[in-house]
Amino acid sequence: MKPIKVGLLGIGTVGSGTFNVLKRNQLEITRRAGRSIEIAMVADLNVERARELTNGECEVVNDANLVVSNPDIDIVIELIGGYGIAKDLVMKAIANGKHVVTANKALLATHGNEIFKAAEEKGVMVAFEAAVAGGIPIIKALREGLTANRIQWIAGIINGTTNFILSEMRDKGLDFSAVLKQAQELGYAEADPTFDIEGVDAAHKATIMASIAYGIPMQFDKAHVEGITKLQASDIRYAEELGYRIKLLGISKRTEAGIELRVHPTLIPEKRLIANVEGAMNAVLVHGDAVGATLYYGKGAGSEPTASAVIADLVDITRLATADPEHRVPYLAFQSNSLSDLPVLPMAEIVTSYYLRMHVADKPGVLADVTRILADLTISIDAMLQKEPAEGETQTDIIILTHQTKEKNIVAAIEKIEKLDSVFGAVTKLRLEELS
Ligand code: HSE
8 A cells, every 4th residue: 555645844853753753664654554654754944954864765845835835745734833833734634635733732622623623624633642742652541542431520740841840849948939040041941931830831731631531622712721830849748747748730621511621730649650650651530430549650742752652643634544534533523413512610619628827826715716717608617727936936837638618618717817817928729639
């Protein structure tokens, strides 16, 4: 059978990994795909470097339009990133009848609905294993492996940069800004790490997973996005004293009222496997009604780990290229005419447990005032920690862990607590998930 021809847009870290792994494992991959997969064309602004990387083995151009309009190309791999030119090229490739493989989570989380609609109309596949958690086959697991289940919740460490920073903060007792600087010097964090540290990258990935887990359209605009920039070393320490680790989690949950979709620093019990995922590694915990909890762990970024996911998509497309579109796996796991209109809930309506830290006067009645406010709002206390004031000090920290309650109750309680004369400054609020 003649090879399937691939056009690669962007030969940076992931692109060159894809080129190399495809070449190195060509025989094995052909045996699996049933047909050889050949990168026939590469588009990159740095043509010279692209030629060097591809050893003259394929055509190199600097205009990506030449790839998406080439009638010989069957599959376009988009590794440009962002939503500008990448979106135009993906839409053009689809309009020209090409299948698309992309690692672009930002593009799918924000424009996925439009892209999948166009692809469906044209009868082409859009595959995106590399968009979430790099080399971990989490899209495959959610769309196919767990297809028998009603997925109940997902909690993932899906950003390696922030997990590296949190691990370092805990290990060395350092504050966020000191570790970020170190991470940038070591090349673990981008020069502009905004999307990573503000939780945006994780929210893109959580949005994609929620969509295929619950069969809802992509709704990144409804996700709650909170990063790790305000996290203090003292909260990591106090959490640890109470038996918890703090991780930046991408969480989605199915509830009667709708879907919770949120990214924020989260306390999780230190005995959970996922609490022990350190450094730049990723892990995703998925709970299905039939299977229970399942955990997926691996490298969430990097040249060959991400290439592993890109090539898995190439093989899937190659196998299914001649199948009728209705016999392929639906883009969002559920048939496109069976998507649910279950709403994504506003944060005020989500239900979880909380960690509260407040700085108070060490005198009789303070704790009673605080607990009265919590009781009046039917918030039940799970655990408490009061630190001895430092020598000569008359103020101290109180840390309270609550049982589950609605976010709007906690917000109301904090507003009242902050008005107490014996409470100084703002109350720090972190969310806590037992993940049991
Ligand atoms: N910047 C991401 C991370 C990898 O730090 O995990 C690509 O999504």
